[in-house]
Every structure is written in structure tokens, then in C-alpha cells.
Amino acid sequence: MAEVLVxxxxxxxxxxxxxxxxxxxxxxxxEPSAVVVGAAGSAAKLKDSLAGYGAAKVYAAESEDAGTYxxxxxxxxxxxxxxxxxxAAVLVPxxxxxxxxxxxxxxxLGSGLLVDAVDVAEDGSVTQSIFGGGFIVKSKASKGAPVxxxxxxxxxxxxxxxAAAEETVSAPAVDAAKSAKITGNEPIVxxxxxxxxxxxxxxxxxxxxxxxxxxxxxEKLADSLGAAVGASRAAVDSGxxxxxxxxxxxxxxxxxxxxxxxxxSGAIQHRAGMQTSKTIVAVNKDPEAPIxxxxxxxxxxxxxxxxxxxxxxxxxxxx
Ligand code: FAD
Numbered sequence: 531m532a533e534v535l536v537x538x539x540x541x542x543x544x545x546x547x548x549x550x551x552x553x554x555x556x557x558x559x560x561e562p563s564a565v566v567v568g569a570a571g572s573a574a575k576l577k578d579s580l581a582g583y584g585a586a587k588v589y590a591a592e593s594e595d596a597g598t599y600x601x602x603x604x605x606x607x608x609x610x611x612x613x614x615x616x617x618a619a620v621l622v623p624x625x626x627x628x629x630x631x632x633x634x635x636x637x638x639l640g641s642g643l644l645v646d647a648v649d650v651a652e653d654g655s656v657t658q659s660i661f662g663g664g665f666i667v668k669s670k671a672s673k674g675a676p677v678x679x680x681x682x683x684x685x686x687x688x689x690x691x692x693a694a695a696e697e698t699v700s701a702p703a704v705d706a707a708k709s710a711k712i713t714g715n716e717p718i719v720x721x722x723x724x725x726x727x728x729x730x731x732x733x734x735x736x737x738x739x740x741x742x743x744x745x746x747x748x749e750k751l752a753d754s755l756g757a758a759v760g761a762s763r764a765a766v767d768s769g770x771x772x773x774x775x776x777x778x779x780x781x782x783x784x785x786x787x788x789x790x791x792x793x794x795s796g797a798i799q800h801r802a803g804m805q806t807s808k809t810i811v812a813v814n815k816d817p818e819a820p821i822x823x824x825x826x827x828x829x830x831x832x833x834x835x836x837x838x839x840x841x842x843x844x845x846x847x848x849x
Contacts, residue, residue: 532560532618543575548623550687553583555650560618563587584690591699600710605634606701624679632679642671648684662798663805683785726758731788734760738793754844778803792833796821
């Protein structure tokens, strides 16, 4: 069975959930091989969890370059492994970084690039939600092994056992003159909440929330559900919430099990970032708000009345 390369997204010795989603999707096409790019010892720390989601091989591309340069170490490693293994496909997470890596890998391999997929089929074709979620299309690369970036939350991770046989990758060293160097890192200010693009539940607030202080009503509902907090661009532009939490065309793309929109009108650019969520709930005082066109459950009402009731109902059921 042909190998399918999966780029492992990892932090502090742990693989992100999106990696397990990619391994699950990869098993549909062929035999998943995880590619770990990191500092010395990274692959050993990740091996057991990767084996638990069916990784037959773990390629270790360990060097000082990883964490020092942006995307180039990952690109070099994936290209080196792909040239040696002739995989059926290469899968990366559809994060901003992942998309950049996917594009460069596709160019280097001369392969077709399938961006921001929301599903992957056995033949390596994908489903994409395009034009702000207005159309669903099926796409297939016509040249080479497809390089696919898969949107987080699109595939339910399923455990499977894999041998996770470790192989060392000798990728070329990064050419410093042609690469962007990382000069510093700052921890994301997000408290204990899950990462926005990985969360199974997202509660977002819009301009209707009215102020930065009043965003507390969004945070309280999110915390009762163990959810991530998101925001519309209008809320971000108004200074209610930091830009890193913006959902939409020019923000993050999310695809959680449950998306709750509070005081968000549902502009096409917002929908573009959340329309593939499995269940969508909106609270808006305007019954004509476009968000209701895509909701599974719509509540016409004042968010300051509805959200606290939802929060205490959820807390009551937990306690
Ligand atoms: P509004 O459209 O002002 O809606 C506020 C809603 O809150 C209204 O429907 C109102 O009825 C409701 N409301 C008010 N008070 C209450 C209350 N007390 N209780 C309940 N409901 C209440 N937008 C994004 O979100 N993400 C993007 O990435 C993005 N990218 C863009 C890119 C481009 C190129 C452009 C042109 C626009 C982009 N936008 C984006 C902006 C987008 O067009 C909308 O302007 C924005 O999404 C509106 O945000 P909103 O729904 O919070 O605000």
C-alpha cells in the first residue's frame, strides 16, 4: 500500500488534534507516515501518540533549523521524504503556516495542490467549501501526488494501531539567505481555553456584544462549555476582542462540532470562516439577520438575556 505523508503539528512534545485528524484521513488513501520536524528528540516524544492513530512510520527530521526558520525546514523535510517514498498524497493542516508549506511542497514536487479541504476520499480527491461556503466542490489533482491542506475539525479522529517505525530524514540545511528567521516567540494570550481552530465548541461574539467589558458574557458561556472564544471582524475592529480570535475570511477558519454566534449578523465574510461547523446556533435580536439562513438553532432575542441563561443552564447540568 502506498504511503501517505502527514506533517505532524506539535508543541511542547505533544501532537495537536489536527495531526490525528490528518492521520485518520490519510488511512483512507493509503498507509500513513508521520513526518516530524523539530529539535532533537521530538520524534521519540511523539511516537506513541502517532502510533495510536495508525502511523506506520515516523520520519524524524530533527535539526536546529526547526524552530529557527519559518516553514523552510518543514518544506525541505517533506520534499526529501516524498522524493524517497513516492507517496500517494501529502497531508498538512490547513493553518496559515500549513497552507504556506503545502504550496511550497507542491511547487517543489511538481504536484497538484488542493487547499483547505473539508473532506478527503480514498482516491485522493477532496471536498472544498468555497466562495464563503456558498459552493461545495469536489477536486482532484491532475498531476503528481496531491498535496492537500485539510481544515481542522473536518475529519473525526479515529484511533488505530500503527508500528510507528522511526526513520531518520536527512533534509538539506536551510539556506539562511532565502529563509525567514524566527527572532522571537511570545506565548498566545488565551488562558486555559482550547485553541480556536482546534476546539470542538466555539462561542463567538459580534458587534452586538457592544463593548470589550461586555465580552465577558461570551467568555462565560464559552467557559461553561469548555469552548474557545471567537469574534467577528466588527467586534475586533471595534476593539472588543484581540485580532487573533477573529473568525472569517480574513481571520481564522473553524469547523467545530458546535458554533454559537452571539450578536453576529452573518456577513458572507464571517460565514466563510465558520459555515462548515457541524451545528450552528445564533442569538440575534433581529429576526431578519442573515446568520439565521445557516443556523440549525436560531434564537431571536437579546444576547444579554439569552446567553447568561444558557450559561447557568449548562453549569446546572454539569453540577
Ligand atoms: P454587524 O453586522 O454590525 O452585526 C451585529 C449584529 O448584532 C446585528 O445583526 C444585530 O441585530 C445584532 N445585535 C445587536 N445587539 C444585539 C443584542 N443585544 N442581542 C442580540 N443581537 C444583537 N467579518 C468577519 O467576521 N470576519 C472576517 O474575517 C471578515 N473579513 C472581511 C474581509 C473583507 C474584505 C471585508 C470587506 C469584510 C470582512 N468582514 C469580516 C466584515 C463583514 O463584512 C461584516 O462587516 C462583519 O462580519 C460584521 O460583524 P458583526 O456581525 O459582528 O456586526
